[in-house]
Amino acid sequence: MKYKDLAKDIVQNIGGEENVTNLIHCATRLRFNLKDNRLPDKEKLKSLEGVLSVVESGGQFQVIIGNDVAHVYQEIVKTTKLGMGNAVSADADQPKEKILSRIFAVISGSLSPLLPAMAGAGILKAFLTLFTTFGWVSAESGTYLILAAAANAVFYFLPIFLGVTAATKFGANPYVGGVIGAALMEPNFTGLLANGDKTSFLGIPVVLMDYSSTVFPVFVAIWIFSYVEKYLKKIIHKELQTFLVPLLSLVIIVPLTAMIFGPFGVYIGNAIADAINYLMGVSGLLTGAVIGGLIFFLVVFGLHWGIIPIVLANLSNGTDPILAMWAASNFAMAGVALGVFLKSKEKTLKSIAGSSTLSLLLAGVSEPTVYGILLRFKRTMSYVIIAGAIGGAINxxxxxxxxxxxxxxxxxxxxxxxxxxxxxxxxxxMGIGLVLTILFGYQDKKAVSVTEASAEGPAAEVQAGPSKASSKPTGGSPILKKEVLLSPLTGEVKSLTEVPDPAFAEGAMGKGVAIVPSIGQAVSPVNGTIGTILKSGHAVILQSESGAEVLIHIGINTVQLKGQYFSPRVKAGDQVRKGDLLIEFDLEEIKEAGYNPITPIIISNTGDYLDVIETTNSWVTAQDKLLTLVV
Incomplete structure (x- = not known):
């Protein structure tokens, strides 16, 4: 197969490069998001050598290639601008998402790369608090100040880091995004605060503020920057774009941020502060419920800093009630994070939840929980609202x-x-947050449908129809050879026609069978070699010693879990024997997350065999006879 020619033909018949808004690939499919789904020539695409089928589902236009998909994808990337800067996560069907979900997805996606740094810094802050509380380290010592610098840096310089990650999320130049964030922290800019809270730019008044640790102004700035950059690239000659696009972007965006985006955050913060003061005058119980239940939303947008001046003003007069009400939200989040830690069986999430719990309890730092858990599992927000409101009302x-x-x-x-x-x-x-998480779980429920199924992922899409009776060579000569494949799973046997995915059910990539697993373990059905195992761990391709290519794809759409609940036990190139453990997976968590666990087992080189005969049993145990390949 000539990958370069095939890549060119696919792009041409998809409606051209300009018709593509996003391109990703899984183990067997190219997944396009198109501006106009009427432009692709489906019949022409299906007729291309190397294209097995074409499927439209889940908001994506999917071109099924098979095991060579990565090579075709790389050729498209080499010869076009697709697949790199404009790729979004495989689980994003953005046009159909609600606006609030899209906002949270952008925030979470921009901040999630920073979670390890935030979690580590939060724990370090906790230890420093512990050391100074017990007098082990002086807060004026060089040791403390050096470690405090490490602990505070990610939060203080958050606009810079966020400029990079948000620009990446919006598809803009991440380094220019970082410079926009850095401009707000640069000494010449921050030095203006020493002369008051106002200055001017070209005669236009500018309200100054401290942007350290802020989120909202940077998000807005980078969002606008992404559009400015795209527009500039359209009107500036390609040879001049290298310096002119970033130059004009900085000249436009940084002043706009100082004049509009930043002050906008200040005004919102002031409005929130006025509302809090009003509520406090009406009812302490009501005020506590509102602050305890809703203040974490301000943390999400970095607007909680607008309340700090009120707190400080109150403390200058003796005492402050806001911090006590606010504390309820922090401890509610700690309860939710602890609940996720206790309930989750996925190592990465468990690590984030554990460090987030300690960060809150020992240091009072909530960002790792907000960005690592609440925005990721939105149902947990309701737990924080309920628990925080009750605790806040009490305080x-x-x-x-x-x-x-x-x-x-x-x-x-x-x-x-x-x-x-x-x-x-x-x-x-804290107790209510913990109990709610334990009782009702943290995963967002999603309905499993045919649409979702075909948007699945990297690993495997294959065949279908019921198996035929065994074929024999012309003249009634005996069968030359049979290869028996054992079941990799324990569970109920289904025909591939029952798999809710057209690519599997229509037999585009080979014959096989499906199993609805009852145990979260997949073992090798053959003696052979691991050809490919997806990083997400939900699919594996093996080659038997006799030459059969076997694809095991655990669940439908499970690529969107991005490895969560899957633990591969082998790697590409490993030699395996029948019964060797390939993948462990948390079946209950996968189902609780809303994913159909039905698992196709496909012979992807079906054309090399006269027939693929399924077992007649409706239930199999791992290592039972499953398929017979007739040569």
């Missing part, structure tokens, strides 16, 4: 207050009065 109703500005953690409990009521409030918040 507000009993008129608890802070005597100093502190991060709300277990070491700062002594800064709140009356301590007994404060403890009741935060304990209630």
């Amino acid at each position: 507000g109703g009993f008129h608890t207050y802070a005597t100093a500005f502190v991060f709300q953690n277990i070491f700062s409990i002594g800064a709140f009065k009356p301590v007994s009521y404060y403890l009741i409030g935060i304990a209630a918040a």
Whole structure:
């Protein structure tokens, strides 16, 4: 197969490069998001040598290639601008998402790369708090200050990091995005604050603010920058784009951020502060419920800093009630994070949840929980709202207050009065958050449908129809050879026609059978070699010693889990024997997440055989006879 020619023909018949908004690939399919789904010539695409089928589903136009898909994809990337800067995650069907979901997806996607740094820094802050509390390290010592720099850097310089990750998410130049964020932290800019809170740009008044640790202004700036960059690339000659596009982008976006996006955040913060003061005058119980239940939304957008001046002003007069109400939200999040830690069986998520819990309890740092758990599993937000509102109402109703500005953690409990009521409030918040997470889970439910099924992923899409009776060579000569494949799974046997995916059900890539597993283990059905195992762990391709190419694809659409709940036990090139463990997976968590676990087992080189005969049993145990390949 000439991959370069095939790549060119596919792009041409898909409606051209300009008709593609996004391109990704899985183990067997090219997945296009198109501007106009009427432009592709389906029949021409199906007739191309190397194209097995064409499927439209889940908002994607899918060209099924088979095991050579990666080579074709690479040729498309080499010869076009597709597949690199404009690729989004495989689970994104953005045009059909609600606007709020899209906003949260952008925020979470931009901040998730920073989670390891945030989690590590949060734990370091917790240890520093512990060391200073017990007098092991002086807060004025060089040791403390050096470690504090490491702990605070990711939060203080968040606009810079966020400029990089948000630009990547929006498909813009990430380094220019980082420079936009860095401009807000540059000494010449921050030095303007020393002369007051106002300055001017070309005679236009500019309201100044401290952008350290902020989120919202940078998101807006980078979002606008992504459109500015695209427009500039359209109107500027290609030879001049290298320096002119970033030059004009910086000249346009940085002043706009200082004049509009930043002050907008300030005004929103002030409006929120006024609303809080009004509520406090009406009812402490009501105010506590509102602050405890909803303040984490302000953290999401970086607007919680607008409340700090009110807190400081209150403390300058003696005490502050807001921090006590706010604490309920932190401890509610700690309860949810602890619940996820206890309930999850996926190592990466468990690590994030554990470090997030410690970060909140020991340091009062909530960002790892907000960006690593709440925005990722949106149903957990409701738990935080309920638990935080109840805890906040308790603290507000009993008129608890802070005597100093502190991060709300277990070491700062002594800064709140009356301590007994404060403890009741935060304990209630944490306990309710924990119980709700344990009882109702953290995964967002998704309906499994044919549409979702065909949007599955990297590993495997294959065949279908019921098997025929065994074929014999002309003249009634005996069967030359049979190869028996054992079942890799324990579960109920289904025909491929029952798999909710056209590519499997229409037999585009070979014959086989499907199993609805009852145990979360896949073992080798043959003696042979691992050809490919997806990073996401949900699919594997083996080659038997006799030459059969066997594809095992665990679940439909499970690529969207991005490896969650899957633990591969082999790697490409490994030699395996029948019964060797290939993949472990958490069956219950996969189903709870809304994914259909039905698993196609496909002979992808079906053309090399006279027939592929299925077992007649309706139930198999791993290592039972499953398929007979007739040569």
